[in-house]
Amino acid sequence: MIKRRTFLAGAGALAGFQQLNPDFFISSAFAQTGKPITFLSAENITGNWDPTAHTTLSQKIIEGFVMGFLARAPMRPDDPGEMVYELAESMELLDGSRLQIKLRDGVTFHDGHPFTSADVKATFEYGAQPDRPAQWYPGPTDSFEVTTPDDLTVIVDTSKGGYSASLFIFLAAYLPMISAKDIAEGPSGALTQRLNGTGPFRFSEQSGNDTVLTAFDGYFKGAPKVPGVTISFVGDATTRLLSMMNGQASIIERLEPEQIETLSGRDDIRISKLVSVENKYLWFRCSKPPFDNPLLRRAACHAIDRELIYEVLGESGHPSANFISPIKFGYIDLDNYPEYDPDECQRLLAEAGFPGGQGLPDLEYITSVGFYPKTKEYGEVITAMLQAQGFPVTLNVMEVAAWNENLYDRPGGGPGHMIDCGWSTGSPEPDLVLRTHFHSGSKRITGIVDAEIDEALDRQRSASSLEERERLLQTELTPMLADKAPALSLFTSVMVHAISADLDGLFLYPDGSMDASVATI
Amino acid sequence: MFLLGFLTRRLAQGAVIVLLVTFLIFTLLRVIPGDPVRLMVGGMAPDTLVEQIAEEMGLRDPIPVQFARYMSGVVQGDLGQSFVRPASGAAVGGAAFDDATRGERAQVLTLIAETAPYTIQLALLAMALALLVAVPIGVFAGLSPGRWPDRVALYLGSVFVSVPNFWLGIVLALVFSVQLGWLPAIGYENFAYTILPAIVLAVEIAPFIIRTLSVSVAQVMRESYIGAAAVRGLGQTRIIMAHALKNASVPLLNLLGVQFSLLLGGVLVVEFIFDYPGLGLLTINAVLQRDFPLIQGIAIVTSVAFVMINIFVDLLATMIDPRLEY
Numbered sequence: 001m002i003k004r005r006t007f008l009a010g011a012g013a014l015a016g017f018q019q020l021n022p023d024f025f026i027s028s029a030f031a032q033t034g035k036p037i038t039f040l041s042a043e044n045i046t047g048n049w050d051p052t053a054h055t056t057l058s059q060k061i062i063e064g065f066v067m068g069f070l071a072r073a074p075m076r077p078d079d080p081g082e083m084v085y086e087l088a089e090s091m092e093l094l095d096g097s098r099l100q101i102k103l104r105d106g107v108t109f110h111d112g113h114p115f116t117s118a119d120v121k122a123t124f125e126y127g128a129q130p131d132r133p134a135q136w137y138p139g140p141t142d143s144f145e146v147t148t149p150d151d152l153t154v155i156v157d158t159s160k161g162g163y164s165a166s167l168f169i170f171l172a173a174y175l176p177m178i179s180a181k182d183i184a185e186g187p188s189g190a191l192t193q194r195l196n197g198t199g200p201f202r203f204s205e206q207s208g209n210d211t212v213l214t215a216f217d218g219y220f221k222g223a224p225k226v227p228g229v230t231i232s233f234v235g236d237a238t239t240r241l242l243s244m245m246n247g248q249a250s251i252i253e254r255l256e257p258e259q260i261e262t263l264s265g266r267d268d269i270r271i272s273k274l275v276s277v278e279n280k281y282l283w284f285r286c287s288k289p290p291f292d293n294p295l296l297r298r299a300a301c302h303a304i305d306r307e308l309i310y311e312v313l314g315e316s317g318h319p320s321a322n323f324i325s326p327i328k329f330g331y332i333d334l335d336n337y338p339e340y341d342p343d344e345c346q347r348l349l350a351e352a353g354f355p356g357g358q359g360l361p362d363l364e365y366i367t368s369v370g371f372y373p374k375t376k377e378y379g380e381v382i383t384a385m386l387q388a389q390g391f392p393v394t395l396n397v398m399e400v401a402a403w404n405e406n407l408y409d410r411p412g413g414g415p416g417h418m419i420d421c422g423w424s425t426g427s428p429e430p431d432l433v434l435r436t437h438f439h440s441g442s443k444r445i446t447g448i449v450d451a452e453i454d455e456a457l458d459r460q461r462s463a464s465s466l467e468e469r470e471r472l473l474q475t476e477l478t479p480m481l482a483d484k485a486p487a488l489s490l491f492t493s494v495m496v497h498a499i500s501a502d503l504d505g506l507f508l509y510p511d512g513s514m515d516a517s518v519a520t521i
Numbered sequence: 522m523f524l525l526g527f528l529t530r531r532l533a534q535g536a537v538i539v540l541l542v543t544f545l546i547f548t549l550l551r552v553i554p555g556d557p558v559r560l561m562v563g564g565m566a567p568d569t570l571v572e573q574i575a576e577e578m579g580l581r582d583p584i585p586v587q588f589a590r591y592m593s594g595v596v597q598g599d600l601g602q603s604f605v606r607p608a609s610g611a612a613v614g615g616a617a618f619d620d621a622t623r624g625e626r627a628q629v630l631t632l633i634a635e636t637a638p639y640t641i642q643l644a645l646l647a648m649a650l651a652l653l654v655a656v657p658i659g660v661f662a663g664l665s666p667g668r669w670p671d672r673v674a675l676y677l678g679s680v681f682v683s684v685p686n687f688w689l690g691i692v693l694a695l696v697f698s699v700q701l702g703w704l705p706a707i708g709y710e711n712f713a714y715t716i717l718p719a720i721v722l723a724v725e726i727a728p729f730i731i732r733t734l735s736v737s738v739a740q741v742m743r744e745s746y747i748g749a750a751a752v753r754g755l756g757q758t759r760i761i762m763a764h765a766l767k768n769a770s771v772p773l774l775n776l777l778g779v780q781f782s783l784l785l786g787g788v789l790v791v792e793f794i795f796d797y798p799g800l801g802l803l804t805i806n807a808v809l810q811r812d813f814p815l816i817q818g819i820a821i822v823t824s825v826a827f828v829m830i831n832i833f834v835d836l837l838a839t840m841i842d843p844r845l846e847y
Contacts, residue, residue, distance in 0.1 A: 044806075208635075208798055232708065234796050235806075238691060243707040243796075246698040399809060410568065 036213075036228035037250045037503065037516055040240045042371060044233045045211070049203075050191045051176045052132040057424055057512060058233065062211050064426075064513030065229055067176030068115065068198030070101060073428050075327040075510045077275055081428055083169070087115065087177055087198065091169055094155070096464045099165035101154040101172075107220045109179050110202040117148035122180035124156065124168075136174060136425075136432060138167040138461060163461045164469070170329060170429035200224045200517035209233040225505070225520045235370070244269060244498045250521060251503065253512060255496040256373050257314035268501050275318045276495040276510045277325045278424035279433070280372065281487045282365075282382065287447030288413030290352075290360060297485040299348035300418075301338035303389040309378045309490055316373040317491040323438075323481050325492045327510055329428040329466075330473035336482045345389045357390020364416035366396045368403035375420055378490075393418075409447035421445060422493060426511030430473060431461060438486055448486040456480050527836065535828035539821065543595075546820040547588050550813050551580075595821065600629035601814035603807075629818035632803060637785075637822070640792070640799030643715050644784035647722035648777065654723065655730035660766065662731065663738025674735050678728035690721045690794040707796045718795045722788065726780050733776045737769040744768075771838050778834030782827035 043058035051063055070088040073081075085091075090102045107115040124146050128137035143161025148154055158165045177198065182191045190196065195203040201213035201224065214228040234240050241259050243249035247268070255263070255271070263269050284291040284300070291297050310317050320326050321337040346356065354360050365386075367379040376397050383395040396416065398406065406415040425432035436442050439457050440449040456477040463469035495512055500521065507515040558575045575581050579590060594601060606627040662674035694717060698706035705714050741747065742765055750760045785800065792801030800819060807815040 232796075234707070236793060236796070239707055239794055239796050242691065242694045242699065246694070246702065246706055248705060248707050412568075 035521065036230050037226055037506075037519065037521060038243075038248065039229065039231045039514075040234045040243055040249045040252045041231055042233075042235070042237070042240070042254045044209070044235075048192050049195050051178060051195075052127045053192070058231075060426060061512050061514065062213075062231055063176050063195065063197070064199075064509070065201045065213055065231075065516060066110075066195040066197040066199045066203050067178075068107065069174075069176060070103075070120070070172035072509070072515070073170065073173035073426070074507075075277060075426075075428055077327055080327040080331065081170075081329050083173060088172065091172065093166055093169075097157060097159040097163075097165050099156045099158075099168050101156070103152040103154065104220065105152055107198050108218055109196050109198055110216055110218075111179070111181075111196050113179055113181055115177065115179075115198050116151040117154045118151075119177055119180045120154045121146040121148050122183045123175065123178045126178065126183045127175060136171065138163050138171075138431065138435075163458075164463055164465075166463075166466055166469070167429070167431065167461060169466075170427050171432075174425060174427035174429065174432070200515075201229050204228070219517065221517055224517050226516065229516055241498075244500075247500070250500045251506070251514075252498050253495070254371075254373060255316075255498055257316055259498075260315055260496060263498050269498050270501050272495075272497040272499055272508055273315060274495045274508060274510050275325070275327060276424060276493045276512070277327060277426060278422045278493040278495070278511070279320065279323065279325050279489045280317075280420065280422040280491055280493055281323075281489050283419050283421060283437075283445040283487045284485070285409070285413045285417050285419070285447060286486050287409065287443075287449065288417075290354075290363075291417055293352055294484050295348050295352040296354070296360075298338055298483075299345045299352065299389070300386060300391060301485050301488045302341045302345035302348065303386050303391065304382055304488065304490075305340035305385060306490060307340070308381050308385070312378045312381055313374050313491065316494050316496060318494050320489065320492040322478055323487070323489050324430045324433050324478070325510075327428070328430045328433070330430045330470050330478070332474045332478070334478055334482050336479055338482060338485060338488065342389060349390065354390075357392065360390070360392055363391060363393045363418070364396055365393050365418040365420075366398060366403065366406055366416040367420035368400050369397050370400050372420075372422055372493075379420060407445060409443055409445055413447055414445065419445065424493075424511050426509055426513050431457075434477065434481075435461070438481060446486040448484075450484060450486075453477075453480060453484065453486075524836075527839075528832070531832045531835070535825075535832060538828055539824045540592075542824040543592070543817065543821050544588055546817055547591065548584055550816060551584055551587070591817070598630070600633070600818040600821065602626040602628055603632060603815050604812045605810050606632065606812065606815070629814050632815060633800070633818055633822050636798060636800050636803045639709060639715075639797065640785060640788060640801065642712075643719055643722065643788060643792075643797065643799060644781055646715050646719035647726060647784060648781060650719055650723035651726040651730055651780075655727040656734065659731040659734025660738055660761070662735035663765075663769070664742060664761070666735075666739040671735065674731050678731045681724050682728040684724060686721050686725055687790050687794055689724060690718065690791055693717050693720060694795070709798050714795075714797070718788075718791045718797050721791050722784060726784075729776055729780065730773065733773055734769065737772045738765055741765045741769045767841065771842055774834050774838050774841070778830050782823075782830050785823050785826050 041058045041061065043056065045059045045062065046054040046056050048054065051067065068087045071083045071085045071091070073083055076082070087104055087107060088101050089104050092100045094100050101120065103115070103117060103120070109115060124137075124144070125141050126132070128139070128141040128144070130140050139158070139161040144156055144158045145160065146154060146156055156165050156168050158167070178191065179196055182189060182196055185191065198220065200216055200219045200221070202216045204212040204214045206212070209232055211231040212228065213230070215224040215226065217223040234243065237254070237256060237259065240249065240252040241262065244252045244263065260271055264271055282304070284297050286292055286297070306319070310319060318326070321333045322331055324331055349355060349357060365379065365383055367375045369376045379395050379397065383393050386393045407419060407421060408414060423433050423437070435457055437444050437446060438448060438453050440454050443449065456472075460469050460472035460477050463472055495508070495510060497508060499506065503519060503521045505519040509515070558571050558578070558580060572581070579587060591601070603626050658674050658677065661670040665671050694706035697704045697717060704716055706717050708714060747760060747765060750764055788799060788801035789805055791797070792799050793805050796802065800823070804816070804819050807819065
């Protein structure tokens with residue numbers, strides 16, 4: 001028998017349940033129409049929004065949405081040198097050392113300020129200052145002069161620096177245009193606090209690990225179709241994968257080979273694979289023994305069978321035989337690129353005074369785990385191959401922060417004897433890799449100081465035409481690098497993204513940058 | 522008077538514990554390999570610059586001197602600034618220390634205050650779910666020692682305790698988020714994002730509650746006053762609810778205090794898998810970036826929480842059973 005009190009309590013509970021909004025507890029995990037694009041990044045950003053203050057790829061990707069560029073380089077294998085004008089309407093070499101850039105009229109920054117030649121001049125002069133951490137320019141500020149005959153014309157004169165003005169053409173696809181007003185405010189001004197560009201999305205806020213961008217209605221090509229883009233740093237690859245599968249993420253990057261397999265059968269997700277601008281290298285510490293000896297470096301190169309590395313990488317690696325990616329200007333498969341040749345390895349070891357590897361000190365090969373696909377796995381393969389030829393190598397696998405701490409050259413030589421790292425720059429410009437790593441003025445990881453390489457680098461930089469520069473790159477500089485082997489480029493990365501099938505119109509650049517100005521979801 | 526004496530004594534003991542924990546963490550961080558200054562200045566900086574900045578920051582002083590300086594700030598409520606995080610709170614890396622344009626660093630206390638509520642919400646929900654499942658199972662097991670409810674409780678507890686949390690997290694996300702689409706799994710936008718990680722944590726906690734409760738209920742049910750209650754004519758439900766459970770709740774209360782404190786400091790893996798923006802995720806990133814002030818701050822806050830929760834639990838236990846002395 002039901003008591004009156006029990007009945008009333010039950011009825012009250014039922015009425016109360018009907019008043020509850022279950023959405024509070026449970027909401028659909030599936031993507032909704034008209035929502036912003038959600039991109040999950042594998043890498044964190046820096047604490048500084050100044051585009052000249054870092055070389056961090058994840059932040060370059062964010063800049064790709066917000067900032068404007070004079071031109072963009074789609075960098076597809078069939079036409080690696082193609083340039084598509086954006087803020088520029090034309091770029092013309094007046095002579096070997098003068099480049100004239102004509103700008104698009106009617107473009108404004110997100111803060112309402114008009115974009116003019118003064119902004120280009122300020123961007124070039126500020127970015128090339130020697131104290132800027134991102135050293136992308138062919139020379140420091142005092143090596144070139146920028147004049148602005150009118151609001152829409154810029155002339156870059158490199159005669160003071162003695163190099164060709166054509167170097168600024170490919171750089172145009174990589175240098176975000178900064179407002180002269182922001183630069184004038186100095187180090188404590190707005191430049192560090194937020195991004196202010198002319199791109200399709202404006203910087204809204206940084207909330208924890210989420211960078212929130214909203215559509216910029218005044219974008220010169222027309223307002224974007226999606227309301228915004230949210231870029232979130234999610235460090236774990238499985239977490240990113242799950243987000244993609246449950247519809248929370250619109251796009252994720254750097255898929256592992258087995259993740260590609262997991263996602264490829266699904267109708268709601270498509271996989272994008274692009275041969276990227278990023279080569280992965282085994283860098284030798286050239287400023288200290290034993291790899292200050294080029295014979296030993298070449299011996300080590302000949303000990304490595306890159307075919308086995310491709311097998312480990314599966315779809316994440318693309319074969320290449322040069323120090324730059326096949327989609328960079330000047331790429332060619334080098335005839336003298338060191339291939340797997342145990343006999344040649346042993347001959348070089350003996351010539352260097354270490355027959356069979358005898359007498360070599362213990363060697364440390366440093367690699368990372370957690371960022372690049374399969375680094376630990378192919379690091380073990382390389383270690384085994386080197387050991388097989390007599391190199392007393394130990395592999396040291398580090399988490400990303402510790403590896404980053406140990407990455408660069410320093411006085412007396414960087415830590416360890418070899419280290420794994422990739423290098424990716426969103427421009428066809430080869431000097432962004434070659435000069436950065438192999439000129440004694442930079443020698444970022446290898447620490448190499450070699451007058452012959454310096455001269456070859458300077459000669460191709462100073463070539464009077466692109467054709468001449470290409471010839472010097474292919475017949476002089478990169479073959480010389482293959483002989484001296486300050487590093488071994490192992491392969492070119494394939495940039496693999498998973499993209500929600502209902503996200504249309506998104507264009508991916510081979511450095512991971514995206515153009516979502518006409519994307520719909 | 523009892524309350525005042527109790528609180529004074531326990532808070533003094535707690536302060537000593539927090540001080541010891543802080544000193545231990547402080548010392549360990551400084552003796553393990555990896556120099557945070559190297560991360561701050563950038564890999565290409567010469568060793569001389571690393572040393573110069575380390576000395577300017579006092580990181581080359583003897584550890585007791587550094588600790589005294591740090592504690593003088595802590596007692597004034599200043600846990601210091603993060604070595605690497607900007608005021609926006611983003612997990613960062615890759616910038617150069619000598620870059621004059623770098624943004625301002627975040628206050629450690631602010632970072633903790635922003636993330637702790639998420640972890641407290643997660644811990645409370647996990648605890649509620651664990652109690653919801655474990656209390657009936659534990660009580661039935663305790664009322665039927667040696668019989669099938671007891672065996673079911675034992676097997677279930679064994680299964681729960683054996684399931685790795687990272688595996689369970691991924692499976693739950695695959696089933697409830699990917700396959701069924703009922704719940705979101707990654708990040709945090711509303712309360713629904715807490716449910717799956719809370720279930721994973723509840724599965725971790727439940728076996729301990731089941732075991733504690735079944736043992737203590739079984740023990741209480743053998744007491745003479747339970748038999749006397751039946752003789753007095755009290756019904757079985759009344760005996761269990763008013764007498765057995767009340768007396769069996771003291772060990773459970775102690776267990777819950779410890780478990781809740783552990784949850785606050787130990788949700789690392791679960792928060793990482795679900796990208797849940799609480800103290801656990803903050804701790805993982807701080808460790809990976811060798812962000813000493815942040816790690817120390819989190820250690821202090823969690824140890825203070827541990828001490829305070831245990832004082833509260835002991836106080837509650839003495840109110841339930843006045844014979845207890847802490």
